[in-house]
Amino acid sequence: MKPPRFEYHAPATVDEAVALLVRYGGEAKLLAGGQSLMPLLNFRLSRPAALVDLNRVADLAGIREDGGIVRIGAMTRQRALEFSDVVRRRLPLLAEATRLVGHLPIRSRGTIGGSLAHADPAAEDPAVLTALEGVVVTRSPRGERVLAARELFETYLTTSLAPDEILVEVRLPAMDPRARSAFEEFSRRHGDFAIVGIAAVIVGEGRRCTMARLATAGAGPVPIRLRAAEEILETAGLEDRAIEAAARRAAELVEPDSDIHASADYRRHLTRVLTERAVRRALARPGGP
Amino acid sequence: MSEPVTVRFKVNGTAREGRCEPRKLLVDFLREDLGLTGTHAGCEHGICGACTVIVNGEAARSCLMLAVQADGAEITTVEGLATDGKLHPLQEAFREHHGLQCGFCTPGMLMTALDFLRVNPDPTEAEIREAVSAVLCRCTGYQGIVRAVEAAATGWAAPNWPRSP
Numbered sequence: 001m002k003p004p005r006f007e008y009h010a011p012a013t014v015d016e017a018v019a020l021l022v023r024y025g026g027e028a029k030l031l032a033g034g035q036s037l038m039p040l041l042n043f044r045l046s047r048p049a050a051l052v053d054l055n056r057v058a059d060l061a062g063i064r065e066d067g068g069i070v071r072i073g074a075m076t077r078q079r080a081l082e083f084s085d086v087v088r089r090r091l092p093l094l095a096e097a098t099r100l101v102g103h104l105p106i107r108s109r110g111t112i113g114g115s116l117a118h119a120d121p122a123a124e125d126p127a128v129l130t131a132l133e134g135v136v137v138t139r140s141p142r143g144e145r146v147l148a149a150r151e152l153f154e155t156y157l158t159t160s161l162a163p164d165e166i167l168v169e170v171r172l173p174a175m176d177p178r179a180r181s182a183f184e185e186f187s188r189r190h191g192d193f194a195i196v197g198i199a200a201v202i203v204g205e206g207r208r209c210t211m212a213r214l215a216t217a218g219a220g221p222v223p224i225r226l227r228a229a230e231e232i233l234e235t236a237g238l239e240d241r242a243i244e245a246a247a248r249r250a251a252e253l254v255e256p257d258s259d260i261h262a263s264a265d266y267r268r269h270l271t272r273v274l275t276e277r278a279v280r281r282a283l284a285r286p287g288g289p
Numbered sequence: 290m291s292e293p294v295t296v297r298f299k300v301n302g303t304a305r306e307g308r309c310e311p312r313k314l315l316v317d318f319l320r321e322d323l324g325l326t327g328t329h330a331g332c333e334h335g336i337c338g339a340c341t342v343i344v345n346g347e348a349a350r351s352c353l354m355l356a357v358q359a360d361g362a363e364i365t366t367v368e369g370l371a372t373d374g375k376l377h378p379l380q381e382a383f384r385e386h387h388g389l390q391c392g393f394c395t396p397g398m399l400m401t402a403l404d405f406l407r408v409n410p411d412p413t414e415a416e417i418r419e420a421v422s423a424v425l426c427r428c429t430g431y432q433g434i435v436r437a438v439e440a441a442a443t444g445w446a447a448p449n450w451p452r453s454p
Contacts (some may be wrong), residue, residue: 001333005291008311008357039334042314051311055358077448079347081409103423104408105348105401106342190422 003041007050013057018132020052020106028052032075032114035106050099060113060168065090072170073279074113074136082107090174091280092131093181093201100183103191116152117167119159122193122218124183125207126153127193131199134172140165153222176211181279182289184274185217188261194218195262196270198250200278207237214246214278219254219271226250228276238283247276295406301369302326311357312420316340318364327367327396333423338424341397342366348404350422367396377451378404379403379441390428397424402438410445413448417442 003127011017021028027049040046054060060075063084069089072081081087081098084090088095094194100126101115115125118134129136130149138145152159161167171202175181185197197217203210212233214226236242256267297306300323305307314333319342321324330341331451340351343365360368370377379399382388389395398421404411405420412420417438426434 001313002317004313005310005312007291008294008355008434010357013304022411034353034355034358035350041312042333044370053355053358063406103338103401104420105338105350106335108344108347108349108404174361184449190419 001042003038004044008047008053009050010053010056014060014166014168015277017052017054017057018027018139018141018164021164021166022049024050024052028067028163030054030116030117030166033077033110034114035102035110035117036114036120050067054142057261063109070172070174072112072172074117074167074169076109076113078102078107078110078112078115079104083111085161091132091172092175093183093199094128094172095198097199098136098249099185100124100194100197101183106191110287113167115160115261116170117161119153119157119222120193121153121156121220122195122197124185124194124197124217125140125196126223127199127217128183129170129172130225131201131213132172134170134257135168137154138165139168146171149223150225153220176203179211180285182187182278182280182285184278184281186274188268188273195258196267197257197273198271198278200275202233202238202279202280202282204283209233209238212246212279213239214250214269214275217249219256219267221257224254224273227254228253233279235281238279239282243276243279246279248270252276284286294357296356296360298359298364300364309355309356311355313356314352315342315354315359316351318359319351319364321351325366327366329393331393331397336425337394337397338401339394339397341400341424343400343404345372350403356374358432363432365400367399378417379406380439380446381412382437382444384433386440387433388429389433394424394426398426398434402441406438406442406445409423410442412438412442414439442449 025086031051035119060073088260126127135146181201183199185194187194199215201213212230216224229246232246251268251272254271256264316330329339331337333432335350335353343349
């Protein structure tokens, strides 16, 4: 229950961090908030030759709005997102989802970039990135890349990031001021990873739906955009029957696995139930300015 | 460098330093190197919350931080709550309302509750229950803990309540 021996580096800049990753040729791990990596080290499930600690890279943290895009530094703590005015006003889905991440003392350290790079499919941040059609910006010796969620997440705990590549920024388009959103999840205990979670964003007037965004957490090896379910709402509207049909379609779109926490069937069932709940709860919110 | 490093930080208002390997967890550094055994090491993977301390004003799991990461920080542990042998009002509330039994989780519970009351000084009971779910208590069934935090929140409104030990 103690970390194995490793070489420790705490660079002050992204360039130095990239150079260290190059030097260790895939044998180093980046340390962000540590709320997932530290348990893996304590259990010795991960035994990197070196840790490159990003906590001293000052310019990796911060939230700013820039022409309709909210730019969030990768090392921005989840606690900072939780109490950010910009996030509350411009990204209410992220504000709600963040409060479901672990507990306050976990969010004090945990970072949005760390959560995305760790790529636990049951985590909230990957689902939010997927639902809001955000991108991540990365840096490596080959320069900068901009990746959408579907390009970033490959499978359980696996991303397309190269061993010498660092996720440096998350860019999320500010939500439509008329949008109403909800993040629904089911877990056995408060603060646990969700068995399944659903992010929903709806823009509509009366029963007409002009835009629906639905994304999953925990319903497969990567977060899934439920496009065919969104289309049901966008064409059939926001009547009860359309919402029920969209939720049934959502359950058909996921291919969850069984594990110690839940069977695949149960996760499919939760996908239907939580999709319906998320859409209804979003619609129950006061919409627009 | 896996060689020992020097770590300096302020604990409970006092500057302290020690040398340790970079892999040393903050909780072990506090307990073994600084002799501050009030902070308890429980699960050592971030679930139980017994090791929660305040780092630069915010509660954090000291089993999920390396001591070297705390270099330059200001830390408050449970030893920093009482002053001159007088319990902190939050500790008084725990004593008064039976907010502990075996006491193992209590240091983490107190530091978690202190941080929580700082960000939410007027909480509902549901919010208190959510907040203290960050720390596992296997004795009390939480009823006494919730009552203690409720009582402390009432005291919080008083102008002389010590908000930051």
